[in-house]
Amino acid sequence: MPSIDLTTILTLLTVGFLWIGAVAVLWAGDGRRQMQNLLAAGFAVAAGLAALGLLPLATGQAVVRIAMGSFFGDFTFVPDGLGVFLAAVATVVGSLAVIFSIDYMHEEAQLGRYYALVLFFIGAMAGLVLAGNLLLLFLFWEMVAFCSYALISFHNDDPKAVAGGIKALVITQLGGLGLLAGVLTAYATLGNYQVEYFLANAHTVPPAALAVIAFGFLIAAAAKSAQVPFHTWLPDAMEAPTPVSALIHAATMVNAGVYLLARFYPAFADVPGWRTAVMTVGVLSALLAAGLALMATDLKRVLAYSTISQLGYMVYAVGVGAIFASQFHLLSHAVFKALLFLGAGAVIHLVGTRDMQQMGGLGRQMPFVRNVFVIGALALAGIPILNGFWSKELILEAGFAGGPFAAYVIMLAVAGLTALYTFRTVWLVFFGPPGADSPSRERNPAAGDAPPAMRVALGTLVLGTFVTWLLAGPFGNLLEIGIKGPAFGHVSSTLRVVEEVLAAPTTLIALIVVSLGLAVWYWRAKLPANATASGAAGFRAWFARDGGFEGLNHAIAGLIQGSSEALRTTQTGQLNWNIVGIAGGLAIVLAILALGA
């Protein structure tokens, strides 16, 4: 290990605080709830501060090096710009989610298990983005997958929650296999697990092997970031407690896929077809999920679909080659989507249902939540001057300049759709007439505004929604630390980004499309009734089947089940037949060895 300096200490603490916190919460025991709240929030905030402290210290050098023997290589942590940035996002938004949980989870049992998993989860995510060894990265990748499974199924007496967790686990594991195949192929060709070494020597890898690695990583990223065709797990993951949704779906896990693509973009950009594939995945996800969000009636599912859609934007940006725009949107999205999820959590917590049709008119009951939710929604819709506007414009601009025109047009249309479904959601929840049976008031007549700990978390995120775009300049400089490449662009100052966005004609077009989306919602009653009805019916029928992807899942599951049933007949339970099988297998292996040698 190199000499212990501040960077090393902070890198270790970013992960360490969270994991120590996880153990500490379990040690405190479920009998001492106040203690658990305090420990969880304390350690989460400490880790967030450590990650923030790491920001100015970013370096391309490995600061922690743990020798793992000749096969695994050294397990290193490299706090370079990209890694430090994502670690900061994960830990800061994560700590806000933990603070929010103090109020949200105050009636839940098994608080220890909840906090321990959440802290372990954030720690694993921080480790994932700071890891400098491909195998270590894979290990953290799987830890994150496990924690998300356990947290989605947190209410393990609810069959829907358990099913959602298992679905998420199966699909992300499938992606994990792609990552593992890629990592092992990289090791087989280069004989080294270091990310740095791989990026520097990717051009020496034979093209076929590099293609395996590139597409393996793409599958992993698509599964983790809930992109088409692996997106179906994310809406079902909404059974999790809402702070967990905010964590998994805004700040941490889903960003891992985009991180993976951005990190390895310099190595894969020249693989034939890879960038097209990335762009296609992004565009399809953005479009499909925006349509689904328009149809959904469950508040959290709307947010889940919009997450898929926004991640589609980031993936598309990576495909176009605009890594900076993609990561900048990731930052904006992490902040405003966490805000939306936590705001939705406050609503659900107070009303007791997730069905938007039963809400409506909640604005007067909870003005604080209404205000913060609307701010988050405006950022999501891309209204200036909120952070979502700047980052989305950057992506569209890059897409216009560097990508196929058709893809740009679709993404532009999705921006309009985004505005449409966002305003539909806000209207249904806060402003529209109360639902038919309107249980909200009766069920919870005392429902007031958000309690204090929720306000702390929400207020911080609102602040972030207003100011994170001002960090564009420093952020551009930060990303260039460690990994050099033209892909990251040379964004040196916020002012230049602002000028660029304002000067580009695409901004105006995008704003027009966004206001068009708004207008469609505002004047929806005045549209020709027939046109909307017939259009919506066809639309609805297609989206109700989730574009057919849910059917695909069922078909695959059915196939596996059917073949297992068919293979069952070979399991006779007869000892003598088993011996025949063993002896036969041995004979085949010996024959292969004899012939091969």
Added chain:
Amino acid sequence: MNLAPLNVALVGVLGLLGIGMYGLLMTRNLIKTVIVLQILVKAAVLALVMAGSAAGQIHLGQSLALTVIVADTIVAVVGLALAIQVRRRCGTLDVQALATLRR
């Protein structure tokens, strides 16, 4: 090196292996299954001693053989104990009859 004893031992190994395999495939009695497993392991022990002698590392072969004998005794004890329990609970030692019990 005199090859004659080695060849004799090889024939012994193959013979024991054959008897064990045949028994394993044909027997339906659990106690007999344990016995034929013992025969199979004896083939392995003999092979170890033989291989040690052939490679000039007789001590290594002998110590490995001893280890196998110890481990194998435990297998036999546990196997026989299981057989007794099966006989007591299910009333039969016939493996085919036992296989149909699951339905």
